[in-house]
Amino acid sequence: MRLRLPGWLRAAGNTLLNTVFPPLCLACGEPTPETGQLCPTCFATVEFITPPQCQVCGAPFADEAGATLLCGACLLRRPLYARSRSCARYGDTVRGLVLAFKHGDRTELAPALAAMMMRAGAPLIAEADVIVPVPLHRWRLFRRRFNQAALLARAIARSGHKPLATQALARIRATSSQGRQRRRARFANVRGSFAVRRPQQVAGRAVLLIDDVLTTGATVAACTRVLRAAGAIRVDVLTFAQVVRPLVAPVRASAEPVKVDAH
Numbered sequence: 001m002r003l004r005l006p007g008w009l010r011a012a013g014n015t016l017l018n019t020v021f022p023p024l025c026l027a028c029g030e031p032t033p034e035t036g037q038l039c040p041t042c043f044a045t046v047e048f049i050t051p052p053q054c055q056v057c058g059a060p061f062a063d064e065a066g067a068t069l070l071c072g073a074c075l076l077r078r079p080l081y082a083r084s085r086s087c088a089r090y091g092d093t094v095r096g097l098v099l100a101f102k103h104g105d106r107t108e109l110a111p112a113l114a115a116m117m118m119r120a121g122a123p124l125i126a127e128a129d130v131i132v133p134v135p136l137h138r139w140r141l142f143r144r145r146f147n148q149a150a151l152l153a154r155a156i157a158r159s160g161h162k163p164l165a166t167q168a169l170a171r172i173r174a175t176s177s178q179g180r181q182r183r184r185a186r187f188a189n190v191r192g193s194f195a196v197r198r199p200q201q202v203a204g205r206a207v208l209l210i211d212d213v214l215t216t217g218a219t220v221a222a223c224t225r226v227l228r229a230a231g232a233i234r235v236d237v238l239t240f241a242q243v244v245r246p247l248v249a250p251v252r253a254s255a256e257p258v259k260v261d262a263h
């Protein structure tokens with residue numbers, strides 16, 4: 001059961017809690033002024049993704065060159081999803097946080113990571129009808145005991161006041177670990193791995209898909225394919241971290257106008 005405490009009582013409780021358990025940096029464990037923060041040293045090592053960036057995949061651009069721009073990769077082959085946003089590049093500090101969260105049972109990191117994701121993906125959350133986490137296969141869920149994407153999705157849905165559909169999508173085929181595979185192999189590996197279990201939760205709706213890390217985009221592409229086939233009108237993607245190749249020069253899109261979201 002969750003107690004709903006008045007604000008002043010919660011604030012008093014937090015002050016007391018901070019005295020007994022001083023807040024610590026999420027990454028290195030050094031004391032910080034407030035809970036759910038990174039210390040200045042760790043903060044400085046995180047490469048937050050900010051505009052200018054590709055309007056579709058969110059990849060950061062090296063320089064300011066206007067707002068209606070796509071990166072070369074998206075111009076060459078437009079992803080199935082509409083927009084993808086991420087808080088930070090998958091660098092050393094971020095990798096440490098993600099691995100601690102995912103494999104180190106540090107589930108208490110979920111609210112702090114979700115809060116950062118909410119800043120990076122505010123327009124996507126505002127325009128979403130339903131929040132759907134990328135599911136784990138039940139064997140992996142059994143081993144790990146929790147789905148890290150579902151924890152993030154739950155926190156985002158709660159704070160963003162959006163419906164959450166954790167059972168809408170299922171991973172029907174266990175895929176081998178994607179860590180060492182090349183891009184093309186990853187797309188082949190996950191194709192057919194997902195199915196929509198509750199089409200009524202996504203049909204006619206704008207879906208915001210949540211995961212911890214975006215690497216090649218193969219997983220979210222496979223999810224997006226089945227969500228769109230089940231009638232989702234749009235699929236946006238929000239992840240905590242994104243593997244970004246070296247900063248790219250923006251390419252001016254001429255073929256079709258691109259919707260610009262306000263950051």
Ligand SMILES: [Zn+2]
Nearest residue numbers: 025028039042
């Ligand atoms: Zn730190």
Ligand SMILES: [Zn+2]
Nearest residue numbers: 054057071074
């Ligand atoms: Zn792009």
